[in-house]
Amino acid sequence: MSTAARTQEPLLEVHDLRVEFGTRGRPFVAVDDVSFDVFEGETFGLVGESGSGKTTIGRAIVRINETAGGDILYHGRRINGIISRQLDREVTQKIQMIFQDPMASLNERAKVDYIVSEGLYNTRNYKGEADRQAKVEQALLDVGLLPEFASRFPHEFSGGQRQRIGIARALVMEPEFIIADEPISALDVSIRAQVLNLLADLQRRKRLTYMFIAHDLAVVRFITDRVAVIRKGQIVELARTEELFGCPLHPYTLSLLSAVPSPDPLVERERRAFVYDPGCHDYSVHGPVWAEVHPGHFVLGNEPELDSYRRTVDERHR
Amino acid sequence: MNEPILKVLDLVIKFSLRGRILTAIRGASLDLQHGETLAIVGESGSGKSVLTKSFIGMLDNNGWVDSGAIMFDGRDIAEYRSEKEWLTIRGRKIAMIFQDPMTALNPLRTVGLQISETLELHQGLRGASAKRRAVEILSDVGIPDAAGRYSQYPHEFSGGMRQRVVIATAMACNPEILICDEPTTALDVTIQAQIIELIRRLQRQYQLSVIYITHDLGVVASVADRVAVMYAGDIVELGTAEEVFYNSQHPYTWALLSSLPQLGIRGQPLYSIRGTPPNLFSDIPGDAFAPRNPRALKIDFEERPPYFTVSPTHVARTWLLDPRAPKVEPPETILAMRRKWRGARP
Amino acid sequence: MSTKLERQASLFTFAEYDAQAAERAGYSSYSYWGSTVRLFLRNKTAVALLIIMTVLLTFTVIQPYLPGQKSPLKIHTSPETGIQLRNVQPSPEFWFGTNSIGQDLWARIWSGTRTSLFIGLFVGLWTVVIGIIMGAIWGYVRQLDRLMTELYNVISNIPTTITLTLLAYILRPSVSTMIISMCATSWWTMARFVRNQVVIIRDREYNLASRCLGTPTQRIISRNLLPYLVSVIVLRLALAIPMAIGWEVFLTYIGLGLPLSIPSLGNLVNEGRQIMMAPILRYQLIIPAAVLSIITISFYVMGNAFSDASDPRNHV
Numbered sequence: 001m002s003t004a005a006r007t008q009e010p011l012l013e014v015h016d017l018r019v020e021f022g023t024r025g026r027p028f029v030a031v032d033d034v035s036f037d038v039f040e041g042e043t044f045g046l047v048g049e050s051g052s053g054k055t056t057i058g059r060a061i062v063r064i065n066e067t068a069g070g071d072i073l074y075h076g077r078r079i080n081g082i083i084s085r086q087l088d089r090e091v092t093q094k095i096q097m098i099f100q101d102p103m104a105s106l107n108e109r110a111k112v113d114y115i116v117s118e119g120l121y122n123t124r125n126y127k128g129e130a131d132r133q134a135k136v137e138q139a140l141l142d143v144g145l146l147p148e149f150a151s152r153f154p155h156e157f158s159g160g161q162r163q164r165i166g167i168a169r170a171l172v173m174e175p176e177f178i179i180a181d182e183p184i185s186a187l188d189v190s191i192r193a194q195v196l197n198l199l200a201d202l203q204r205r206k207r208l209t210y211m212f213i214a215h216d217l218a219v220v221r222f223i224t225d226r227v228a229v230i231r232k233g234q235i236v237e238l239a240r241t242e243e244l245f246g247c248p249l250h251p252y253t254l255s256l257l258s259a260v261p262s263p264d265p266l267v268e269r270e271r272r273a274f275v276y277d278p279g280c281h282d283y284s285v286h287g288p289v290w291a292e293v294h295p296g297h298f299v300l301g302n303e304p305e306l307d308s309y310r311r312t313v314d315e316r317h318r
Numbered sequence: 319m320n321e322p323i324l325k326v327l328d329l330v331i332k333f334s335l336r337g338r339i340l341t342a343i344r345g346a347s348l349d350l351q352h353g354e355t356l357a358i359v360g361e362s363g364s365g366k367s368v369l370t371k372s373f374i375g376m377l378d379n380n381g382w383v384d385s386g387a388i389m390f391d392g393r394d395i396a397e398y399r400s401e402k403e404w405l406t407i408r409g410r411k412i413a414m415i416f417q418d419p420m421t422a423l424n425p426l427r428t429v430g431l432q433i434s435e436t437l438e439l440h441q442g443l444r445g446a447s448a449k450r451r452a453v454e455i456l457s458d459v460g461i462p463d464a465a466g467r468y469s470q471y472p473h474e475f476s477g478g479m480r481q482r483v484v485i486a487t488a489m490a491c492n493p494e495i496l497i498c499d500e501p502t503t504a505l506d507v508t509i510q511a512q513i514i515e516l517i518r519r520l521q522r523q524y525q526l527s528v529i530y531i532t533h534d535l536g537v538v539a540s541v542a543d544r545v546a547v548m549y550a551g552d553i554v555e556l557g558t559a560e561e562v563f564y565n566s567q568h569p570y571t572w573a574l575l576s577s578l579p580q581l582g583i584r585g586q587p588l589y590s591i592r593g594t595p596p597n598l599f600s601d602i603p604g605d606a607f608a609p610r611n612p613r614a615l616k617i618d619f620e621e622r623p624p625y626f627t628v629s630p631t632h633v634a635r636t637w638l639l640d641p642r643a644p645k646v647e648p649p650e651t652i653l654a655m656r657r658k659w660r661g662a663r664p
Numbered sequence: 665m666s667t668k669l670e671r672q673a674s675l676f677t678f679a680e681y682d683a684q685a686a687e688r689a690g691y692s693s694y695s696y697w698g699s700t701v702r703l704f705l706r707n708k709t710a711v712a713l714l715i716i717m718t719v720l721l722t723f724t725v726i727q728p729y730l731p732g733q734k735s736p737l738k739i740h741t742s743p744e745t746g747i748q749l750r751n752v753q754p755s756p757e758f759w760f761g762t763n764s765i766g767q768d769l770w771a772r773i774w775s776g777t778r779t780s781l782f783i784g785l786f787v788g789l790w791t792v793v794i795g796i797i798m799g800a801i802w803g804y805v806r807q808l809d810r811l812m813t814e815l816y817n818v819i820s821n822i823p824t825t826i827t828l829t830l831l832a833y834i835l836r837p838s839v840s841t842m843i844i845s846m847c848a849t850s851w852w853t854m855a856r857f858v859r860n861q862v863v864i865i866r867d868r869e870y871n872l873a874s875r876c877l878g879t880p881t882q883r884i885i886s887r888n889l890l891p892y893l894v895s896v897i898v899l900r901l902a903l904a905i906p907m908a909i910g911w912e913v914f915l916t917y918i919g920l921g922l923p924l925s926i927p928s929l930g931n932l933v934n935e936g937r938q939i940m941m942a943p944i945l946r947y948q949l950i951i952p953a954a955v956l957s958i959i960t961i962s963f964y965v966m967g968n969a970f971s972d973a974s975d976p977r978n979h980v
Contacts, residue, residue, distance in 0.1 A: 050477075064875055064876065089878065096877075099869045104868055106873075107870045107874075107887065108696075109892065155694060160594070189574060190573055190591045192577065193577035193578075193582075194590040194592070196579065196588055197588055200587065218536070218578070221579070222584060223579070223584075261534070261537050262580055267539070268536075268540045273508070273511035273512075276508065614678070615678060616674065642672070642673065644678070
């Protein structure tokens with residue numbers, strides 16, 4: 001999506017993030033020591049199946065979920081755990097989220113005007129009624145909706161329009177970083193294109209950074225610059241998108257890619273999916289580590305595996 | 319050409335909603351051949367679920383078949399009104415599986431009992447023989463340790479396993495037609511591949527004819543012999559999978575294919591359709607897709623296009639195929655698909 | 665002929681494409697409150713009872729100001745003999761007759777209805793307002809949940825009968841005692857009910873979105889949660905009123921109700937009950953019982969009708 005040259009300073013850093021749910025005695029570990037960086041202006045993809053923890057990571061960043069360990073740094077400042085009120089307000093304004101289900105993410109009993117202005121009311125980031133209305137109008141126009149929609153209720157709109165209202169709600173805060181949690185999974189096929197185009201366009205115009213959480217690899221390939229594959233709370237591989245699709249290393253990544261159907265009957269005839277077997281790793285002697293096997297290409301594996309990955313990558317790049 | 323196992327003729331289905339009449343299916347025609355997989359593609363509101371529900375008499379209470387026919391087994395089953403008549407077909411000759419396996423199974427009864435029940439009802443098996451057959455079927459759909467898992471409850475199975483159980487229940491009576499309504503949409507992609515493979519195997523094994531309803535064109539390409547594209551209660555294009563993917567003729571099919579990220583070019587906007595499907599409460603003059611079609615003809619707003627024949631197996635309902643129509647260039651994605659096809663043909 | 669061909673040819677040219685019109689096409693004219701009102705009005709019984717209750721309520725308020733009304737406490741004596749006019753049948757002079765000490769039953773009925781309705785409405789409103797506020801906070805603020813649930817488990821296991829009896833005994837029977845004691849016991853059930861509803865919807869995406877936007881708890885409760893609970897809240901309110909009146913009747917039965925100097929439906933029914941074995945005196949029971957029944961049934965039916973009407977699942 002974004003071909004902007006990225007600065008080396010990460011916008012968001014996640015170090016050894018750990019999120020647990022449930023009782024203190026036997027917690028369920030949803031996110032297990034996850035680390036990655038997101039750079040300014042890029043679209044970072046987080047791909048995984050259900051229960052992988054990808055949504056939990058997004059929610060931990062916007063402080064909906066509590067973290068049990070590790071740090072989340074934004075512009076170098078820690079934003080998880082207990083933080084000052086002022087920092088909390090800053091995070092609320094600068095980091096926003098787009099949700100998955102347009103039918104559930106809007107308050108049915110409130111007008112679109114209130115829904116879009118909700119954040120403004122909270123941060124009081126407007127100079128009076130007229131200014132607020134102008135901001136709402138602009139946000140609606142930015143997402144391709146008509147300003148007259150502000151006086152209507154969500155049920156009067158289609159799924160795609162509702163999702164755009166959700167995007168307008170995030171945009172009106174003038175954020176820097178938007179976490180899009182499966183923003184198109186619940187939409188019809190032809191509407192997905194609309195929303196993807198909109199997100200790309202907004203990124204260019206407003207210089208946004210995205211974290212795109214998804215389970216659909218085809219979409220991820222199309223819009224992300226870098227992508228991390230997550231399984232059961234652990235990131236197993238992270239690389240630039242084309243690098244990951246062109247030279248996948250971890251067996252789980254390979255299995256995932258083999259299972260994705262392609263809208264091309266001739267290609268489909270040849271495709272053979274295979275199942276990932278966690279038993280293919282022997283971590284009894286050498287435990288797995290997270291290592292960079294090629295510039296920008298990280299994999300989870302033990303030393304013998306990493307060696308073989310390095311060889312594969314070098315072969316590829318020759 | 320052999321006699322199709324199921325033939326739908328000009329079917330019109332209406333619903334009474336909040337005092338108004340909604341025409342969910344506006345004159346659809348299709349046929350299903352023995353042993354083939356027909357995929358019905360459409361977005362929400364296209365009517366694909368309603369259409370197939372009418373094949374087994376599962377329309378909601380406020381819906382009815384207004385006109386047209388559904389020919390199966392030499393009879394017009396659209397005429398059926400009583401539960402008794404439908405029970406000779408439903409589950410026995412035509413079975414259906416749905417998207418959410420959790421709500422399709424009774425959480426309070428063991429899995430084995432649910433299958434045995436179907437066997438007792440439709441095939442008259444009792445007790446031990448029903449159980450034996452149920453275990454056989456469970457193992458047939460790929461559930462390991464079927465005998466042991468016979469007495470387990472649905473919540474003890476994972477999503478993919480549950481869907482296998484649902485398929486087992488549907489297959490218990492050796493139906494002739496299996497209708498799958500988005501069976502893999504709620505499943506992870508790796509499980510989806512397995513379920514698709516399972517259905518394919520069962521189809522070969524039992525000479526099943528399968529109707530696959532989905533919005534995922536990747537799944538369509540993977541499973542379908544023939545494809546029907548639905549829009550606003552009408553079938554706008556019908557042909558073999560190759561014909562519909564590589565030589566599509568209807569602007570809606572073009573829009574659908576062009577909007578796929580798999581076929582998009584990085585950095586460039588995807589082709590997208592503005593607006594939303596039409597309101598089915600009012601009569602739609604002309605082509606239902608016209609208001610959203612940037613290259614619509616004036617006649618698209620006035621008169622409904624008939625089916626034009628592209629090949630003996632391929633029809634499309636668009637005025638663009640009329641000899642009087644101007645030549646319209648489809649989007650780049652479609653042209654690329656056409657070139658690919660021409661290159662691949664011997 | 666040629667114009668037809670020309671027209672046909674011209675139809676095969678491109679039409680104008682209006683992108684904004686395509687955008688507008690998604691509009692649906694469904695209105696939540698409109699559908700609610702329409703569904704409610706379709707229930708003829710509920711509408712009839714609503715009219716009856718409105719008339720009844722209006723009448724209880726204006727009755728004392730109408731000409732020719734008698735005081736509910738005055739003991740009427742025959743002008744000729746000076747004897748109290750006890751147990752007089754319903755007649756032109758006393759429309760509902762008199763009771764066993766010569767008081768005008770018509771005046772007593774309306775005075776009693778006023779008192780009972782006042783108690784019922786006050787308690788009902790208190791139950792709903794306090795119950796909702798406490799229940800919403802209880803349901804939404806996770807830290808409070810544990811404490812409140814434990815408290816509730818203890819308090820709800822004490823039979824209401826005992827609490828009301830005890831309080832009536834301690835504070836001496838009067839209208840305010842009755843109101844205080846019923847208010848103290850009734851809001852817990854409502855709060856618990858609201859808490860359960862809130863727990864169901866508090867983690868839905870639109871509430872997460874509000875948290876993400878920094879919306880304070882109080883506004884999440886008032887704008888995000890409560891509007892969804894309207895259906896269930898109105899039902900509970902409508903049922904709380906006859907329930908409060910019922911408790912008042914009950915307390916009167918066991919002797920802890922209002923004194924006879926304050927007529928209420930409870931003590932009117934009680935008086936009537938004591939002499940109901942004599943057929944000619946049964947009117948003293950039937951009339952207050954009828955009024956009580958009308959009120960109870962009306963609120964019950966109206967409450968259910970509105971609750972069903974405001975449930976979005978019925979708006980098909």
